[in-house]
Amino acid sequence: MSESVPDHPRPLGEARSLGEAGTAERGFVQLLTPEGERVHDSDYDVELTDAEYRGFFRDLVLVRRIDAEATALQRQGQLGLWASLLGQEAAQIGSGRALRAQDMAFPTYREHGVAWCRGVDPLHALRMFRGVDLGAADPHAHNFAMYAIVIGAQCLHATGYAMGIQKDGQVGGDDGQAVIAYLGDGATSQGDVNEAFVWAAAFTAPVVFFCQNNQYAISAPTDRQTRVPLYQRAAGFGFPGIRVDGNDVLATYAVTRQALDDARHGQGPSFIEAFTYRMGAHTTSDDPTRYRIAAELEEWRLRDPIERLRSFLVRQQIADQGFFDEIDAEADALAAQVRAGCLALPEPTPESLFDNVYAGEHGALQEQRETFLAYQSEFLASDAETERSTVPGREGSRR
Amino acid sequence: MTSMSLAKALNAGLRNTLDTDSKTLIMGEDVGRLGGVFRVTDGLQKDFGEHRVIDTPLAESGIIGTAIGLAMRGYRPICEIQFDGFVYPAYDQIVSQLAKIHYRSQGQVKLPVVIRIPYGGGIGAVEHHSESPEAYFVHTAGLKVVTCSNPADGYTMIQQAVASDDPVIFFEPKRRYWEKGEVPDDVPAADWYPLHAARVVRPGTDATLVGYGPMVRTLLESAEAATEDGRDLEVIDLRTLSPLDLEAVYASVERTGRLIVVHEAPGTLGMGAEIAARVTERCFYSLEAPVLRVTGYDTPYPPSRLEDDYLPDLDRVLDAVDRSFGF
Numbered sequence: 001m002s003e004s005v006p007d008h009p010r011p012l013g014e015a016r017s018l019g020e021a022g023t024a025e026r027g028f029v030q031l032l033t034p035e036g037e038r039v040h041d042s043d044y045d046v047e048l049t050d051a052e053y054r055g056f057f058r059d060l061v062l063v064r065r066i067d068a069e070a071t072a073l074q075r076q077g078q079l080g081l082w083a084s085l086l087g088q089e090a091a092q093i094g095s096g097r098a099l100r101a102q103d104m105a106f107p108t109y110r111e112h113g114v115a116w117c118r119g120v121d122p123l124h125a126l127r128m129f130r131g132v133d134l135g136a137a138d139p140h141a142h143n144f145a146m147y148a149i150v151i152g153a154q155c156l157h158a159t160g161y162a163m164g165i166q167k168d169g170q171v172g173g174d175d176g177q178a179v180i181a182y183l184g185d186g187a188t189s190q191g192d193v194n195e196a197f198v199w200a201a202a203f204t205a206p207v208v209f210f211c212q213n214n215q216y217a218i219s220a221p222t223d224r225q226t227r228v229p230l231y232q233r234a235a236g237f238g239f240p241g242i243r244v245d246g247n248d249v250l251a252t253y254a255v256t257r258q259a260l261d262d263a264r265h266g267q268g269p270s271f272i273e274a275f276t277y278r279m280g281a282h283t284t285s286d287d288p289t290r291y292r293i294a295a296e297l298e299e300w301r302l303r304d305p306i307e308r309l310r311s312f313l314v315r316q317q318i319a320d321q322g323f324f325d326e327i328d329a330e331a332d333a334l335a336a337q338v339r340a341g342c343l344a345l346p347e348p349t350p351e352s353l354f355d356n357v358y359a360g361e362h363g364a365l366q367e368q369r370e371t372f373l374a375y376q377s378e379f380l381a382s383d384a385e386t387e388r389s390t391v392p393g394r395e396g397s398r399r
Numbered sequence: 400m401t402s403m404s405l406a407k408a409l410n411a412g413l414r415n416t417l418d419t420d421s422k423t424l425i426m427g428e429d430v431g432r433l434g435g436v437f438r439v440t441d442g443l444q445k446d447f448g449e450h451r452v453i454d455t456p457l458a459e460s461g462i463i464g465t466a467i468g469l470a471m472r473g474y475r476p477i478c479e480i481q482f483d484g485f486v487y488p489a490y491d492q493i494v495s496q497l498a499k500i501h502y503r504s505q506g507q508v509k510l511p512v513v514i515r516i517p518y519g520g521g522i523g524a525v526e527h528h529s530e531s532p533e534a535y536f537v538h539t540a541g542l543k544v545v546t547c548s549n550p551a552d553g554y555t556m557i558q559q560a561v562a563s564d565d566p567v568i569f570f571e572p573k574r575r576y577w578e579k580g581e582v583p584d585d586v587p588a589a590d591w592y593p594l595h596a597a598r599v600v601r602p603g604t605d606a607t608l609v610g611y612g613p614m615v616r617t618l619l620e621s622a623e624a625a626t627e628d629g630r631d632l633e634v635i636d637l638r639t640l641s642p643l644d645l646e647a648v649y650a651s652v653e654r655t656g657r658l659i660v661v662h663e664a665p666g667t668l669g670m671g672a673e674i675a676a677r678v679t680e681r682c683f684y685s686l687e688a689p690v691l692r693v694t695g696y697d698t699p700y701p702p703s704r705l706e707d708d709y710l711p712d713l714d715r716v717l718d719a720v721d722r723s724f725g726f
Contacts, residue, residue, distance in 0.1 A: 136505040139471060146503060150495050156461055157496070160468020167424075167450060167474070192492070195461035202456055356506035357540050359564035362642045363595070365540070 028243040028275050031250040034303045036311025044244075044254040050318045056249050057313060058327050059093045060306045063113040065331035066122045069338045070112075070129070074284045078342055079129040083110045087247075087279030090305030091212045093117060094252025095274070098260055099180060101143070104165075106158035106181045109147040110212075114182065118144040122334075123341045132345050152190035155181045155209065159196045162205035162263075171206050176264030179207040180256070186217025188233065189225045197237040197269075206263035209234075209271045210256065212246060214278035219291035234271035246276025247305040277303075350376060401584050406576040408550035409439045409515075411584060412557035413477065417447045420475060423561060426453040427462055427479030427515075436481055437517055437576055459489035463514065467496055470510040477561055483518040484527030484700075490535070497566045498541030512566045513557075518546075519613040519663050520710055521574035523703040530700050531664035536568045537641045537673075544641040545594060546570035548615035550580035552592075552638065559594035572613035597644040599651065603633035606657035606723055609648055609674060611637040614661045614711060621716040630720065640670060648674065649681050656687035657723045661711050666694035688726035691719045 029044050048056075067085050074082040085092060092113025099105060099117065107114055112125050120142050128135035128147060139145040145161075148154035158181035170177045187193050188211065200207050213230055215222055226233070234241025244255040252274055259270040277300040281288050313319040354369040403411070416423045425440055431454035434441030444452035455462050459480060466476035480486045486493070493514065500508050520529035536544050543565050547553040553571070560567040583591075592598060600615065601622050608618045615636045622632040633651050637644070652658050658678055660671035671692035678690050693711045701709050 133505065134499075134503040136503060136507065138504070138507040145471070146500070146508075150491065153464065153492065153496055156464020156492065157468040157471065160465030160470075161472050162468070163465060164469045164472025164474055167469075168472070191458075191488070192460050192464055195456070195458040195464065198456050198458060199461050199465055356502050356504075358543070359501055359506070359509050359511075360543075361595075362543070363644065364642045 028245045029251045029255050030245040030248050031254060032248045032308055032312055034247070034308050036308045036315055038312060038316075041251075041254070044251065044258060046250060046254045046257075048250070053309070053313060053318050054323065056093060056097070056253070057306070057309050057319065058330070059097070059113070059116065060089045060249060060309065061327050061331050062334055063093065063116050064089050064306065065335050066116070066338055067112060069335040070126060070342075071280070071284065073126070073339065073342055074129070079126065079284075080131050081129050081283050081285060083129075083283045084278075084280040085110055085112050087277045087300065087305075088212055088214055089113055090249035091210075091246040091252050091274035091276050094249040094254075095180065095210050095256040095272075098253050098256035099143075100178075100260070102170075102175070102177045103260060103264075104139070104143045104145070104158075104161055104177070104179045106145045106154040106161070106179065107147055108151075108154065108182050108184060108187075109149055110184075111147070111182050115144060118142040120144050122338050123345065126338070126342045127345055130342065130345060132348055152183060152187040152193040152196075155183055155187070155193045155196035156199070159199045159203075159205050159207050162200065162207035162269075163203055165206055166203070171264060172266045174264070176266070177206065178260040178263035179205075180260065181207055181209050183209060183211050184217065185211060185213040185215065185222045185225055185230060186220065187211070188230055189217075197234070197239075197271075200269035201238040204266070204268035206266070207269045208256065208259040208263055209269065211271065211273045212276055213273050214246075214276050216278060216282065216288075216291065218282040218286055219288075229273070231271060231273035237271075239269045239271065241271040241273065243273045243275055246274030247300075247303045247308070249305055249309060400581045402579050403550055403582050404577050404579050405547070405550045405553045405571070406437055406439050408554040408580075408582045409557050409571065410441055410443070411582070412554045413440060413443060414446075416477070416558055416561045417443060417451055420561075422473060423475045423477060424451055424453060424469065425477045425479070426455050426466060428455055428457055428481050430454060430479050435479060437573065439515070439517075439571070439576075440479065459485055459487075460492050463489040463492040463497060463512070466512045467492065467500070467510060470512050471508060475511045475513075475561060477513045477515065480514060480516045482524075482528045483516055483530040483532055486514075486516055486532060493536070493542070493566075493568075494539045498539045501565070502541055509564045510566050511561075511564050513560045513563075513569050514566070515557075515569045515571060517573040517576070518570045519572050519574060520700060520703075520706050521613065523706070525703070526700070529703075529706065531662065531695065533568075533570055533640055534664055534669050537643070537670065542566050542568055542641060543595070543639075544568045544570070545639050546572065546612040547638070548572060548575065548612055548636050550578070550582050552636075554582045554584065555588075555591040556594055556638070558588065559591065563594065570612055574613050575616065578616070595639040595642050595644060597635055597637045597639065597647045599633060599647055600636045601632070601634035603631040603655070605630045605632060605655055606659065606720055607633045607635060607648065607651040607655045608659050608661060608716065608720075609635045609637060610661040611640065611670075613663060617711065617713060618661060618716065621713045621720070624713060625717060625720060630724075632720065637670075643670075643673065643677075645674065645677055645681075648678060652678055652682045653685040656685055657720075658686070658690045659693060659716065659719045659723060660690065661693045661716055661719075663695045663710055665697045666692050667697050669694055688723040691723055693719045
């Protein structure tokens with residue numbers, strides 16, 4: 001498959017070697033070929049138990065199923081919008097499972113798979129896309145920040161948070177904390193992302209920038225963002241950049257785990273480019289057939305993250321048909337649960353419009369709330385009046 | 400009570416916040432070794448260390464964006480934007496992130512971040528160093544916006560702003576940095592004037608002048624000059640722009656019947672427009688004349704040789720007073 005990945009020269013100034021020749025030839029770190037063959041990398045190898053391999057497979061299948069259900073819900077008018085992760089499951093599960101409980105994640109609006117790894121209710125994202133809230137969450141409940149919509153803004157928040165970890169003295173050992181900031185290939189053009197790189201480098205902040213290069217920023221291909229491979233940019237900021245096969249859950253896991261460990265031990269930031277592909281639309285609002293060709297899609301379909309792990313599990317006799325059937329049944333049940341949960345999400349109350357704009361008092365807004373409530377109560381009184389006047393036997397209660 | 404300049408008063412206030420709360424941080428360009436270009440943070444890094452008083456890279460969005468992350472981690476960052484016209488690169492982080500995260504999180508994330516901005520003209524500076532961008536921030540829900548006009552307020556208000564659990568944009572009138580006044584450094588915080596309250600700084604009976612920040616001194620001088628014409632003008636220092644405290648203004652207008660609002664920022668959709676509309680809604684039958692505005696013009700801030708023509712001054716204020724009495 002190496003010929004289908006753009007051939008890039010060996011990165012300059014990279015702090016960590018790309019390791020053995022095999023990796024360099026492929027252009028990225030890979031531990032599982034698209035055919036499901038296990039390959040080895042001297043820098044980034046992992047030893048997993050059979051149960052752990054099966055766990056990765058389960059995660060991949062379940063998040064793909066959540067995503068499919070959400071896409072269907074959007075098509076049926078139940079969500080205003082959906083940002084699908086289809087094709088990016090390995091990047092998200094691999095990196096998400098590499099996080100330790102004490103690590104903090106700053107996602108974009110597409111990190112449903114990472115949310116899954118953090119133990120966040122799948123309905124969390126649906127609430128935002130359904131419009132019943134704006135993505136409300138306590139970031140500390142699962143060490144998972146709220147979804148960020150503005151491209152790249154969260155990279156600065158992640159860096160600041162990482163500086164806070166440093167100030168708290170929580171770096172420098174195995175029990176240290178680290179931060180992961182998710183971003184896309186388009187985000188690398190943003191000022192905020194570049195400022196985050198400057199800050200993280202200048203303060204040696206324990207933050208890993210995890211870029212899912214899914215090849216398109218809505219419709220604009222990566223070469224509209226950069227003339228050099230994204231991972232090579234890190235060297236210019238003074239920290240390591242590494243490219244990993246983003247459709248290989250083992251490789252994304254291994255590389256992210258290493259980067260997080262480096263961060264938690266006080267070695268500062270790093271940048272991971274997970275080379276992957278968004279199989280669907282950017283969001284349910286766009287039409288990818290306008291900007292990419294079917295052949296490209298087909299080529300990436302052959303690198304599907306789930307199929308390659310399935311081949312490996314079968315080949316190694318780690319899982320049998322019974323296991324796959326069991327996971328499929330679990331996915332069906334989860335999808336049904338997500339659907340029912342979505343449809344049952346309560347509507348926000350009208351007066352909640354004014355809640356939590358400020359932590360303290362704000363007289364001017366308080367006045368508006370009171371005016372709003374008085375205005376609403378006129379309708380409620382009038383509705384009640386109408387109801388009374390139409391109840392049989394109650395006619396005449398209205399003059 | 401100690402007599403000191405506004406810059407020194409702010410410095411003393413900041414020093415207190417660093418002293419009393421180990422979670423407070425000062426961050427910005429040149430705030431450390433240099434002590435800030437106006438020396439407001441002078442000596443703080445020396446006394447509190449590089450971990451509390453942080454010289455940042457030169458990138459305003461980065462200052463605010465990382466302050467948000469630090470606040471999420473439990474810190475209380477006090478950011479300095481070096482000059483008013485340099486806040487725009489940070490605008491997205493301020494209005495799209497800092498202002499909205501408390502609302503988005505339904506109150507689960509508090510961001511007690513203070514952004515100090517030296518603002519306004521009158522010091523003969525070059526382009527981008529003399530602007531009054533307050534209306535942009537007042538227009539954004541989720542931000543509180545205050546401005547001090549004298550050393551006493553500078554000392555207390557900066558400490559109150561840091562204590563606030565809401566993000567506060569703290570505008571400092573740079574041309575008043577060197578003016579001295581008595582600072583109540585021996586008054587307990589519980590007895591300080593509330594942060595979000597306007598104040599009548601000169602009582603009067605014939606007309607009301609309302610302003611804030613650098614204009615307050617100009618208004619006091621105008622009121623003093625007006626006594627020669629036999630006019631007794633009331634002067635109100637707004638102090639807080641969001642929330643906008645107009646109770647004192649309403650009460651004053653109901654007594655005087657005349658209101659002139661003065662600010663350096665361009666007039667269109669500025670603070671004066673809001674105040675005029677609100678006072679007209681509330682005090683229509685008390686008004687003897689329309690609410691008048693004396694403001695900067697709807698031009699970019701001009702070259703410094705023209706700033707005396709641009710900025711509201713005593714003559715323009717008194718001219719407006721005359722027009723008010725002409726109705």
